[in-house]
Amino acid sequence: MSSAIPVGDSHSEDHHDLGFIRTYIFSTDHKMIAKQFLVTSLLFLALGGMLAAMIRWQLGFPGQPLPFNLGAILPDTMAPGGIILPEFYNSLVTMHATFMVFFALMPLMAGVFGNLLIPLQIGADDMAFPRINMLSFWITPVAGAIMLASFFVEGGAAGAGWTSYAPLSTSGEWTGVYLGQILWLVSLIVLGFSSITGALNYVTTVIAMRAPGMTWFRIPLATWSLFVTAWLLLLAIPILTGGLILLLLDQTIGTAFFRPEGSGEPLMWQHIFWFFGHPEVYILILPAMGFVSEVIANRSRKPVFGYHSMVVAIVAIAFLGWVVWGHHMFQSGMNPFLGMSFMATTVVIAVPSAIKTFNWIGTLWKGDIHFDTPLLHAVSFVALFVIGGLSGIFLASAPVDIYLHDTYFIVAHLHYVLVGGSLFGIFAGITFWYPKMFGRMMNETLGKLHWGVSFIAYNLAFFPMHNLGVQGMMRRIYDPNQYEFLQSLQSTNTFISKSVFVFVSVQVLFAINFFWSMRKGKKAGDNPWDSNGLEWACPSPPPHGNFAEIPIVHRGPYEYSYPGREQDFWPQNEAPVESFGASTKPEHKPGE
Amino acid sequence: MSDAVLATIDRTPEPGMGVFNKKLGMWVFLLSEVMFFTSLIGSYIILRYAHPDHFAAPGELLNVNLTAANTFLLICSSVSMVKAFAAIQQGDLKGLQRWLLVTILMGTAFVSVQAYEYIMLSHEGFLPGLADYTAHAGGPLYGATFYVMTGFHGAHVSLGVLALIFVYIRALRGEYTVADHEGVEVIGLYWHFVDLVWIILFTIVYLI
Amino acid sequence: MNLSWIMPESVSTFGPALDNLYYVILVITGIVFVVTEVVLVYFMIKYRHKEGRKATYIEGSSKAEWIWTSATAVIVMALAIYSKGIWDEIRHPDMFPENAYELNVTAKQYEWNAAYAGPDGQLGTSDDIMSRNQVHVPVDQPVIVNLQSEDVIHSFFLPQLRVKHDVVPGRVWPIWFEATQTGEFPLACAELCGLGHYRMGGTLIVHSKEDFDSWLSEMQIEAEDDE
């Protein structure tokens, strides 16, 4: 039997025939959709960064007018004379988190890499439902526009926090924000459809469209984690949508689901939100864990240490993620016995996280480590995720959480996992798969510089937040100096702010590198990292339909430095040589 | 590379275009729908458990007989949907058209009865909002949960009817055959799901 | 710059136990942190790419996996059991002290209103003594505070007493603590509650027993004078 199946002719048409609109705008090609997601979500990332810088300006230099004459640009309802108002500060905190979580990290993970990697890594020609996929992208800018518009309506943007706790969020009476809060809800309801349609595609594609020989335990970890993430999206997002709808009804037609004046239950909102929210935090990090596994294995030229336990850990995290939500509510008045059950499940979920960490370190052990930009980001991910995981242990302990809950310790924890973890993971992913997306390499010097300054500035900015939390500084406060016991922390806050400004500014280097390399970067070739995955078996960038012939998979994705082989990599689709291979190491059986 | 490996992999020769994907996609989508209704029904259970005084006894306010009849109608429409699918499996295009029409009519009737019920209830002052909550037995949580759950279900039925009309038009044009009728199967799945949700809602909202 | 990992002095009876737990976690996580980061950096240096050297083909080790999985599991479970003891001491309904002095604190945007039993010895009657943004309690005596909110969720945070509890509108939330030192300690709102959240501060004033009684009677006289 021949080792390839001809691709059906529905895809033999060349994409150049499609014209500009169908190629670049209303494209159904998963790679183009990935690029659209990439550019959009990087813009939202930049926006989120600017909002963060404003927050930090207020905390670093409270009561001083914003620099660069920003005061002249911002209306008096936000920052009269350039001095940020408390209500605008609350909007900044809310919208920073909202844009980062829902419009930057989520689309970067699922939208960009789900689209780019899943079909390529499993050897499919596209997603299962290309048109639904296109829809999934186009919903995002629409939802984003609604969210952005809320800054400019009367009362300003939502200011009840990204967690939008009721009853603060149920009525403008409490915040002065009426329309802004409604737009916030509508935008997220709309955005939910993007996640669900996307997830629908990822799940179906992975289940149904794997190339011959691509058994479950030959799937690369990036796709594994994206697949599991897709399940989480699929099941968690509708919960949020349901909750948002109820909250919207409370806001608009005067129902009382979460309003105590009508006997509604404010705590029910928290349960709904965190029942979604904890799976959500894994949506935000599992894919990054996948990218990091790929990059570390590839750049240290070694198989992933404990591939099977990595898969099991991903799946375990996804299951356990459903039963820990109460750890966000230890101090909310939840039944103290229930609190103990949540503490028990929460410490259990620390175990698979630890397994993954040790496996990454094990992958580096006795490797042949190549210090390219993707590896530096990937190893930073591990180093920083360790910190975020360990700070999680403090918070998992309910009594310690009494003191640390709603302080800067939480802010430190979540930024160690979401910036140190997810964002560095995304940088690892972008720099690693950039050549596949655009056919050119990114500039290494710029890349390393961006990484180095980011890594240092990041830690200088976020590590001291732990200390602020331990000293008792609350999160989401406009001016800590109102409290005498926090006044001595001002110098730390100023230092943090300065570090944040460096961290945010240095991202310009990344932007320059990103756009410059698209035209001027070194030509990449099909497989610049000597990698095994199927994505490297097609041209860079891959044409419409991806593979000239459907690849056939013969082995797992991490056969690096296989003993006795000349090459230190062994592509998944390389046909085995008769005399060799079978004798030293039997092929994985299908369906194992 | 062995044929054995190929044989174990479930895929259509033309990737992404097969019937298998659409059906799988619908199943996956319905799981997502399950979670959506879980959030609404879960909220209802929590609120009712916490504030039993807000909820009137079964039959006190809601017209159980009318809705029971309506439920029966929806169940029948599921049967006619099965008939439609069975017809096209036999290649009976006429049968498909006929049973689809019956399903559409019953679906429409269901939504109409629901709309009638809403109008009657609102005349009695039973509304989702806060404003009226002293007007009658029960409190504001009753109306809110009632309208949200039945309303979102009704919206699902309405969308289903629209999709059925779309399928019906295609059936009229003769676009389904014995070999190729995924559309009918997929919409059928959705329709049965919506029916199932209603049976749950009818039980917990009207009967207990 | 304050980069301290030492918690501010605690002045409640359960404070030291809670702090101990914190320090135990700090030491354990500190060790894990240092060890993992050092190993990570060491591997990076030791196994950096050198011409002519190949990576060793290792797919994993189930022994190593078992060791670190069970070690992690044991440590976190132990911490959970340790934590449970302290949690129960603070939050278990049966552990609420019997001879406690009881007062009400009602939160609203953006202030704390404390109410103490007046001459009739009853809380929640018209002769209650009120104090705004100041919560007065006696030292060395358990105190039960009934938390309530008039509008949105606030969080009653007494950093130095290691007390924090959300105040959710619609219900009364009793909490307890026992101060071990007289003096003034910060009271803060820890849950975003609107634009004035950042200034919703107050003071906990811990009196000696005698001072507390005389403060109460002073307040009573004041209240009578007002009438």
Ligand code: HEM
């Ligand atoms: C070792 C595993 C982890 C444990 C034990 C843990 C534990 C916790 C706990 C108990 C809280 C609530 C603290 C409080 O509000 O008082 C929390 C907050 C949070 N965690 Fe984790 N966590 C872990 C890993 C992660 C990961 C991997 C992510 C994200 C990728 C994450 C993201 C967050 C976020 C965003 C919050 C704050 C949410 C908010 O209140 O705005 N955590 N974590």
Ligand SMILES: [Cu+2]
């Ligand atoms: Cu969580």
Ligand SMILES: [Cu+2]
């Ligand atoms: Cu507050």
